[in-house]
Amino acid sequence: MVATVEPLAAPVEPDEALRRIAFLLERERAGSYRVEAFRKAVVTVRETPEQELLSRHQAGTLQDLAGIGKSTAAVVSEALDGELPAYLGSLQEKAKPLAVGGADLFALLKGDCHTHSNWSDGGSPIDEMVLTAVELGHEWLVLTDHSPQLRVANGLTAERLTKQLSIVDAINGSLGGQFRLLKGIEVDILDDGSLDQTDAVLARLDLVTASVHSKLRMNSAPMTKRMVAAVSNPRVNVLGHCTGRLVEGSRGTRPQSEFDARAVFEACAEHDTAVEINSRPERHDPPDELIRLAMDVGCLFAIDSDAHAPGQLEMKAYGCARAERLGIDPDRIVTTWDVARLLDWAAGSSR
Template sequence: MRSLPPLEAPVDPVEALRRVGFLLERSRQHSRRVEAFRGAVGVVRDLGEGELAQRVEDGRLTELAGIGKSTAGVIEQAVRGDLPDYLARQQEEHGGPLVEGGEDYTAAIIGDCHLHSDWSDGGSPIEEMVLTAVELGQEWMVLTDHSPRLRIANGLSAARLTQQLDLLERINASVGDAFTLMSGIEVDILDDGTLDQSEEMLGRLDLVTASVHSKLRMAKGAMTRRMVAAVSNPRVNVLGHCTGRLVTGGRGTRPQSEFDARAVFEACAEHDVAVEINSRPERRDPPDELIELALEIGCLFAVDSDAHAPGQLEMKAYGAQRAERLGVPLERIVTTWDAERVREWARRA
């Protein structure tokens, strides 16, 4: 994975708006600001080139629904051949490296086992997530929208997941051989360790990331049994954000769940399940000492973005820096493997 180089004039207005949205997401700006620029992309794409130029000339851009003062300014300057001032400021303020260190590991990470689209609680269409991943130099990703019982995140029923699988086939056909979009799910681990999706549907997916999202304060023994049961399921490939902690951010903080980490990670190693290094800054999950324990036990790892927007795909740099600092061998990080190797590893049921 690489960082995007700064845009220079002349720049297409759609690309200018996309890059502003990306940089706002990358720097975790308010979602309403992001939505304004992402929404303006669709408005501009629906206009003919002649109509766009005429509206710029007449000063009538803001008459269009979804175009405000800031987005109109970006469009006007781009149409006139200039680098938009708003874009230039965002590139100056938020275009640098996300984190110091981990550059070699970041470059080696070519995939992602955990990300979301607007089919569940993500903010962008699948196609935009794929396009941005290609621009970042990724070779593959697994779409892992949420499972049904996580209603707050618009989890996918079996019927909606079936529809999504059909769309993924069409997207893969359109991108060709340079990129692979794999089918997946972030399946909720239920109280008894079973999975929140049918066996038949899980069997149709390339890869399954399983995570606990409810009753995070469950007693230690019960939580241990719950997680061990889940990672022992032959359909599970990755254990997502295992402690559930939040260390910063708009949602506040949350203590980590209590469980016998050695028992859980030994089960992961036994069943060839990767322990996720969740790269979101508000999670940083697992904490360092648990990564070191999983490393000692012999686990595989997946450095994932848990992206809910295109600009968050680059957050894997945070996880890569931690993995390098803690001495996790690149060979044990499945997100450095090529797509075919990942598919073969995940196809164990």
Template sequence: MTPLAALEEIAFLLERERASRYRSKAFRAAAAAITGLTDEQLRDTASLRRRKGIGDSTFAVIQQALDGQVPAYLVQLREAAGVEAPTAGAGLRAKLRGDLHSHSEWSDGLTPIDSMVEAARVLGHEYVALTDHSPRLRVANGLSVERLQEQREVVAGINASSPAGFTLLTGIEVDILEDGGLDQTPEMLDALDVVVASAHSKLRMERAPMTRRLVAAASSPHVDVLGHVTGRLVEGSRGTRPQSTFDARAVFESCAAHGVAVEINSRPERQDPPDELIALALELGCLFSIDSDAHAPGQLSLIDHGAARAVKLGVPPERIVTTWPLDRLRAWTARPRDAGGSEGF
């Protein structure tokens, strides 16, 4: 194992486990600091210790890798993550071709776009949608029309230089406003490949207005995926948060009528929607999208969790849009919105 590979895998596993962002960023900084160094330069310990981005922990990892060992810290993280253990959703996971919900440092993600793209390729994805936040989420550095247009141009450049077999899709996680409107211009939403709509504020609205809010979003001619629909948090460093109260049958009937996929959000702290709501959406004929909601490269692998939940609840692979090849996915996102429905996709 090379020192660079060890540092990158440690960062990946720290991101997957949603550890402190400072820890994962420290290992990514160290990886960047040694990229391109020769073996001789890596073995010059005095010079290496003076190099910006190299601290005690990362230096120890580099030395252990140079000595032919799998670094102890990496062994510990692998064991904690159970990376060798098969999951309940392994069969479905193998059928997943992509991910429609991810973030970069353009909003509240931790890394540049190209780091997310490289991780997606390593995971075997055929496509990933870049869905940074919309303008109203200032705390998440949401993208204005101008910044989103700039990002679209960056994505075009990445796709032009990408090897065959992988596509980075333009997208947004657009905030659902209190009245059910969307926090971006219709013209920009029309120009994107994928639109995920999620509520991030006023999650404790009364049942009736919250129902109207979500039904309006699911009925929008611009929306493809309804993201983390209940907004709940069940574990993690942010604490817990109860799910929003709304008429789930009305919301999912609207999703089914308009061909909008209900997101199975794979983040363990969300587990959203709850099991009983996934079962209801399944009964009502909804499509689903198993997404990572990744904010760092290692978190793209969280779709393992979403796949396991989908298998447990009996969601058929053909109803999961992220199992579809890119041409079928594009046909779905380009569907005639006035007709509604999802037949033929």
């Protein structure tokens, strides 16, 4: 069951106070510079012997440590004094449910099919994404860093992806079966509908989310052909943010791509490919009328966070509010399934 994290109370370790502040800032989509300051401070605090932290706190020299500034030093000092850091307390008091409605469906979620780490354009290492997912009550998480064509997002070559898979194995080996990190990718749908990774590499993955990231203004007919080809590919399990639109945020707005949605969703239903309900507020993708069409056609759905930072994993609350309002049967949402059922479905889609 996915849930919100409980507020921290004093006493709290300095690194945990810094982690939680970063999480809450990410949750509210604060600027990356502010978040990075606290994430870097976590690393510094963990690498500094406890006695040195105490000595520097008493001497007022915490800011002499690399990665520790005025704000982060204050958090560390207050935590070392056994207090709840004031900034953390303020953020916790201000934290409200992300969405109105959808709480019952949110509680049914068990995982997420679309997440990113700092191996591509995410802000945190894989282990931090996993730790936060565990804290939020996830049972599984699919790691879906970008594929090679999306160079601006540091997309993974086959070689880098292969190296990442070995790290996923190591992480799973350390978790004792209490949580499962699944091997995945957000693979680009190329202009002709083919995928931006070799079939041999895709065959090694547990789940594949496929998305259009280029030539979003392609004419309707070729865009439809492109998307139908992709969702019909036996290696594809989830169609990510299908319209490509942006409705708010720092990147501005972008109109949705033009395509025959019925034809695309019928292909999804035929090939057992789930339609993603992308929960990022700036995407809100697909719009309600397309979700209703996908429901009518008989599609499965995946409520995903598209998280690029640990604190964004909770964004699935937005997708849950929409899905519950539109009346989607929870059993049609693959992110409510346990890992065994999910893997059986994904493997069936690739035969």
